[in-house]
Amino acid sequence: MALTGVLRPGFIQIRVLDLAAAEAHYVDRIGLNKVGTGADGRLYLKAWDEFDRHSIILRKADTAGMDVMGFKVASDADLDGFEKRITDWGLTVDHVPEGEQPGVGRRIGFTIPSGHRIELYASMELSETHPPIENPHVWPKEPHGMKATRFDHALLYGPDIEKNLAFFTEALDFALAEKVDTPDGVLGIWLTCSNKAHDIAFVRHAEPGRFHHVSFHLESWMDVGHAADIMARYDISIDVGPTRHGITRGQTIYFFDPSGNRNEVFAGGYIHYPDNPIRSWGPEELGRGIFYYERRLNDAFLSVVT
Amino acid sequence: MALTGVLRPGFIQIRVLDLAAAEAHYVDRIGLNKVGTGADGRLYLKAWDEFDRHSIILRKADTAGMDVMGFKVASDADLDGFEKRITDWGLTVDHVPEGEQPGVGRRIGFTIPSGHRIELYASMELSETHPPIENPHVWPKEPHGMKATRFDHALLYGPDIEKNLAFFTEALDFALAEKVDTPDGVLGIWLTCSNKAHDIAFVRHAEPGRFHHVSFHLESWMDVGHAADIMARYDISIDVGPTRHGITRGQTIYFFDPSGNRNEVFAGGYIHYPDNPIRSWGPEELGRGIFYYERRLNDAFLSVVT
C-alpha cells in the first residue's frame, strides 16, 4: 500500500485535575514512560514501543476531558495538501507553531462537526528511548505495569457524527470499518487510516466535544487479565470488563483515571483492509456489539463522558 | 493513510507431490478451509478470517516449491498503473486472463530479479464463508487445527535481492522494515506494504526462484504452543521452534508439509509505520536476528529450500 497521508493517532492531550495522581496512574499503573514536563507544566508521556518523543499529554485543568487529538501525517507537504482539502470541505483551519509541544513541528488544527479539536502534524523528534533499531532486542527494558505498547485510538462523543464520517473519509482518506445504525440515524462509527480496526471512533451524543475514552494497546488477552489484576490491586475503578467488543473484536477493559477520564486497555481485533466490507450493527444487537459477552450496554456506556 | 496500490499478499500457489496428503496437512492440521478443486485439479483453500475466495492454491507437481505469489491491488486502474511502472522499471509484464483461477479477475505477472514470479490482481470474489459482517460474531464457527487466521507472508531465496529491494520500493511502493547487511552485501530484506512487519521477505541465495516458507498468522503465543502440540501429536516435521525471531519480533515455528515445503506459523510482531527507522542487523548478530532464543542459525535455515 502507498502509506501516505494520515499515518496514525500521534498524540492526545487530556485534562486532569491532579497531575501527581495522573502521573502515578499513567506511569506506574498503565506502564507509560515519563518523557518530561514542559515549561507550562504539561506532562509528556510515551508507551515503550513508540518511536516518537511523546504520545500522551496531561494538562492540569479544572475539568476532565480531552483538549485535542493529533494525527501524524507522512510529510510536511501533506500538511499543506490537507489544509486545502479541509478548507475546501468547509472547516476552518488554524496554525500551531513549531515547538508549542516540545520536539513537535508545526501543526494545523480544526474543529470537526462533533465539536472536537483535531490537529495534524508531520514531524516529531524521535524519542531518546525509542525501540532499538540496530540488532534490536525485543524490548530494551522489561515493560512494567499494564505494559501498554502504544496510544491506540480514542472514542469521542458528540452530535453530527454523519458529518464526521463524511469529513474523515472525504478530506482525510479514512475508511469506515464498522457502524451502528438505528432508526434515528447512525449511532456510532469506527474509522481507520491503517490496518487497525479503528484509529478513531464516534458515538452520537447531544453535547459536543465530549470524551469517552483513550485506548492503550496490550499484546494479548493474558495482558488484559494482568491489567485487571493491577486495577483490583491498586483500587482503580473499572467501568466494565475484562470483556470483548463485538465491534472490532477487541478484548477490553474500560476503567477510569483519577480525574474521571475513561481509559481502555485493548488487545486483539482483526486486521483491516480497505476492500473489506463494512461491518454493520442494528439496534437489536447493539449490546452485543459493544460488550460481546454481556450482550447488553451498561448504564455508563452512553452517559458517562468527560 | 491512503490505502492505495498494493494491499496485501493475496494468494500463493505451492507445488505439492501428493494432493491428498497436502489437503490433510493444510486443512486438518493448519486449519484452513477447503474452497474447492478447479477443473485442472488445483486445490483452493482459505483461512477462516479472510474475506476473499481463496488464498492458498496447491498444484500437484513432480517437485515442491512455489509457482507464484499474488498481491491484491486496490483497483483495476492500479493494474494499468503498475503495469506501466513495472515496465518502466525494466521488467517484462505478461497477462493472465480473468478466470484462470476461479473467481479471480485479470492478473499481470512478471519475474523479479531473484527469479520469482509475482502477480498483481484487483478482484477476487468474496468467499461464501467470509467473516460475517451483519451483527457479526467473532467467528462463525470455532477455528480448528492450528487455527491459522490468514496467509501472512512468504520468504523467498534467490540472487540479486538488492535489485528486488529497489523494485519493490520504487515500482510497488513497499517499505523496507528490516535488513541484514554482511561484508558481501545485503543478506536479507523484510518488505512491507502495510502495518505488518513484513508482507514478503528475501534472503540472498545462489539459485534463483527458491522458496523458503509460506507463513500463516496465529493470534498469540498460546496458539503457537497449541500448533506445536499438533505437530508433535500428528508427527509433522518441525524445523525449529517454538521460538521468536529477532527480526520482526514474531513468535514462530518452522515446519514442513508432506512434500517438503517449509511452513511457518507466526504470531506477534510489531506494528510498522513508514516513518519508523529501518531496523538493521549485522552478521555478528544474525543468529539472534533469525532465532532470538537460540541465538544461532540452524543448518537448515540457509540451505533447505524448495
Add this chain to the structure above:
Amino acid sequence: MALTGVLRPGFIQIRVLDLAAAEAHYVDRIGLNKVGTGADGRLYLKAWDEFDRHSIILRKADTAGMDVMGFKVASDADLDGFEKRITDWGLTVDHVPEGEQPGVGRRIGFTIPSGHRIELYASMELSETHPPIENPHVWPKEPHGMKATRFDHALLYGPDIEKNLAFFTEALDFALAEKVDTPDGVLGIWLTCSNKAHDIAFVRHAEPGRFHHVSFHLESWMDVGHAADIMARYDISIDVGPTRHGITRGQTIYFFDPSGNRNEVFAGGYIHYPDNPIRSWGPEELGRGIFYYERRLNDAFLSVVT
C-alpha cells in the same frame, strides 16, 4: 504426602429438564465426551483428561439441581473406615450397591448438615478413552468446545455450614483453605482434600440442599476467554465473567446450562498445602473476595440457585 482417604470429587449427578439440550450443552459446548446412556436413561459424560469412566451424570427430572456429589477414596478399606467415622460423627450412612452406576463399585451415602447428599466410593472402571499412558501424547485427540479438562469442584448452598466444616475436617480429613466471616457467623467455606484451593465449597443459605454451581477446569485464562467466545457465539447465558475470584484466585465465568443449573469454567488458583494459613475474608471485602475485578456481588450470587 500420604495420599490416602478421600482423593477427589469423582462424580456429580445433575438434574436437567431436557436431556438432548443438556447433552448439546455439556458435550458440544463445554467439551465433555459422551460415555453412554444407562438403562434408566441417565447420561454419563467425562472430561478428556480424566482417567475414570465418567464424572458428570445427567438425570432427566422436573426440577433442576444436584442429586448427589461423589468422592473417590483410595481403597475399599477406606469405605469401611469412613463409614465408621461418619456414623461416629453422627450422620446416618446408607449403601448403594455396585453397578447402580455402570462401572462403579459399592458406594456409601449420607446427608450432610446443609442438606446435601454426599457419597463415597473406592472403584470405578478406567475409561476406554482415558489419557494414554504408554509413550503418551499430550492428548489423544484435540480437545473441543471449551476444552474442560476435569470436573473440578462444586459450590453448594444450605444451612448449618459450620457443621459441614466440622464434618468435612473431622470425619473426612479435609482442610479449610478459605472462609468468609460475618457478624452473623460463617458465610462461606472453601474445603480441600488435595493441593487444589478447593474441592467443595459451601455458602450459608436458608434452604437446604441447594446447588450453586458445578465447576470445570480449564488450562489458562486464554481458555477462559475462548470459553466466553463460545458462550456469546452460541447464546449461552452468562451470569458473570470473565473475571477472577479473590477467594481461590481462580479465573472464572459463571454461566447457565439450558435447565438453569449454574456452571463455572475455572483456571488458575494457587496450590494449597495443609500448613498454609487459612485465608479469611470479612464482610466489608466480600464483594472483592467473590468477584475480584468487580469488587461487588451481583444480585444472582446469593439468590439464584437450583
Add this chain to the structure above:
Amino acid sequence: MALTGVLRPGFIQIRVLDLAAAEAHYVDRIGLNKVGTGADGRLYLKAWDEFDRHSIILRKADTAGMDVMGFKVASDADLDGFEKRITDWGLTVDHVPEGEQPGVGRRIGFTIPSGHRIELYASMELSETHPPIENPHVWPKEPHGMKATRFDHALLYGPDIEKNLAFFTEALDFALAEKVDTPDGVLGIWLTCSNKAHDIAFVRHAEPGRFHHVSFHLESWMDVGHAADIMARYDISIDVGPTRHGITRGQTIYFFDPSGNRNEVFAGGYIHYPDNPIRSWGPEELGRGIFYYERRLNDAFLSVVT
C-alpha cells in the same frame, strides 16, 4: 486426602562460584525475592507465592552443584516416624540442629542410593512477605523478572535409581508418576508426594550425587515465552526450549545460571492422583518423552550435570 507425611520440596541448597552474579541471576532475572544473608555467607531466597521463610539457598563454593534438597513434613512427630522408617529401610540418618538455617527447625538427613543428600524438617518460620491471608490480593506486589511462583522440583542424576524408587515409595510414601525403561533397566523415574506430576526425579548416571536442574514454576506458557525473552535480552545461556516435555507434559526452558547449574522454568503439567496408572516410556520414544516438540534428546541432556 489425608495430607500427611512429606508435604513438598521445601528448600534446595545450590553451590555457586560467585554469589553476586548468582544473586543477580536468581533475583533480578528469575524473579525470586532476597530474604537475607546468613552469618556464614549463605544467601537465602524465596519465590513470591511461597509461605515459608526461604526455599533457595546459595552457597559460595569452588564447584557448582547441589548440596542438599530438603522436604517439609507435616509435623514434628513425622520426623521421628520417618527416622525410624528410613533407618529400617537401611539408610543412616544424621541430625541437623535447629537454626543451622535461620528460621528452620531440626532436620534429619541421609544419603540416598544415588548419592544425594536429602533432609526432612517439620518447621520453618513464615516469611515476612508471605502471600497475604486477610482479604488477600492476588499478589501483594507485581511479580518481577520471570515471575517464578515457587521452587517446584529437582532432577538428580546418579546410580541405583531403582533403589531410589524403592526408598521413596517404601520409606517416604511417594508415588511413581512416570518412568523410562530401557533394556539396561530403568533410565528415569518421576516421583510425586502431591498432586503435581513430579516433586523429585532421577535419571540413571554413572557418577553419584550429580545435579541436573532445579525447577521454578511459572503460571502459563505465556510466562514461559516471557522468560525466554528475558534470557535472550540478558544473554542467559539456554540449553533447550521453549518446548514441552512429553513426560509430565510440562512446558519448559532449560537454561544455566552463571555458575553452570542448570535451571528450569516450568508451566502446565497434569494433576496427579495416586490411582492414576503409571505412565511409561520406552527407549524408542525417549526423545519425545523428554523434548516433545524436538522428538530427540540434545547432547547436553544426558551429559551436562553439575
